[in-house]
Amino acid sequence: RHLDTAFQNFFKQPKTGFPRFKSKKRNKNSYSTVCINGNITLSNGYLKLPKIGQVRLKQHRSVPSEYRLKSVTVSQTPSGKYYASILFEYEDQVQEKELQKFLGLDFSMHELYRDSNGKEPAYPGYYRNAEKKLAREQRKLSKMQKGSNNRNKQRLKVAKLHEKVSNQRKDFLHKQSRQIANDYDCVCIEDLDMKAMSRSLNFGKSVSDNGW
Template sequence: MEHTGTVERKNALKLNLYTQKVRINIWYASFSVEINDSLPEKTIIKSAVGIDVGINPIVALSNKDKKEPPKFLLQSEHKLGREERKLSRKQIGSHNRNKPRIKVAKIHRHIRRQRADFHQKLSKELVTKYDFIAFEDLKIKNMMKNHHLAKSISDVSWNMLQSFTAYKAEWDGKVVTFVNPKNTSQECSMCGRIVRKNLNIKIHHCPYCGLVLDRHVNAAINILHRGLKKVGLGYTDFMPVRGPAQDRPMTQEVHDFNRG
């Protein structure tokens, strides 16, 4: 059963209401509100970060920070696997299958909520700390065609994190950009040479310039490089990212970035 309607409120703009009943006896209500608030037209950029998304860590930042999968989410995944195995032993169509089926559905719902909450908090943290955020422009649908990685990619929900970060940044007057992901983990962030490595290789070791760095951090630095270049800003305007200069403090120069 579904309901759609318009709710009129005093001293407020029009509020559109949509409700829908879904499985396992849960109702959801969605609201669409017309408002006159305008978004910030200009941002002063004082800090910038590149973000490499992955499975473990979920994100690696160009400043070497990382976020691992939360333990509570891993625990829920293990619980789900256990209950799914129990369900698989029940005969399809039998009466004693319905109860474990509902239990599995509830765990799935719980995991979706946990994942969304984690990404809401992480995206808020990113937007609070940084004025400019660069992600890879990943083609998630194409990546899901890899059956060996599809479940892992689905579990970490990169597109959810990127979407949450983008809309929070827009409301706060911050900037999120997406760059070409080609060779971000293969390119050396110090000398720019290509250093081929398989997915099981966790350390970037450049034979040309000698840079040794976590592969995900190396990729995040390259993502930041490309993001700043995309909007016409230099790497060192915000933070040193190449070679020994990485340990020097951020410059005090700020920039006005007009959003087009």
């Protein structure tokens, strides 16, 4: 279905490029399933999936009754955790807002950003703090025999360390962006090629750690 949509977009829309090849050897394991004739339901803390049945889940927000369930994407992280991303359809009219409060953001290597009021958030370098521990655990992993149980245990240990750093960064960024969205009507940011900056030998690691 995704491949068909990609080819249709390629032939119909001139700016859409040719579909890229996605290797099955990527470390992201996921699959999507479409809701047909009520084969997917979400109720009482359980998610019903086709061919699997009822799966208990931790639901992080309530869903209004008028929302229509469209599809579910189930994915597994390298550390072994499973997540279900559930797509709903609903009708809503977005209210236009008069822009009164403005804020400008400039990229800052050390403190994530500097805003037009001269403020900088105290960004804790999560990756930098965990770098020594990560290097130690990855060094252990590289010396273990491929295919062994101990190597698999160590692989999970390294994956959990990376996941913790990623979760810390996401938590900080979500809180910062939420605070900005609550206080201002319009936010302007400078146009930078962050991918190109992350490949730089001088400060690529800092750009990746900021997650800008």
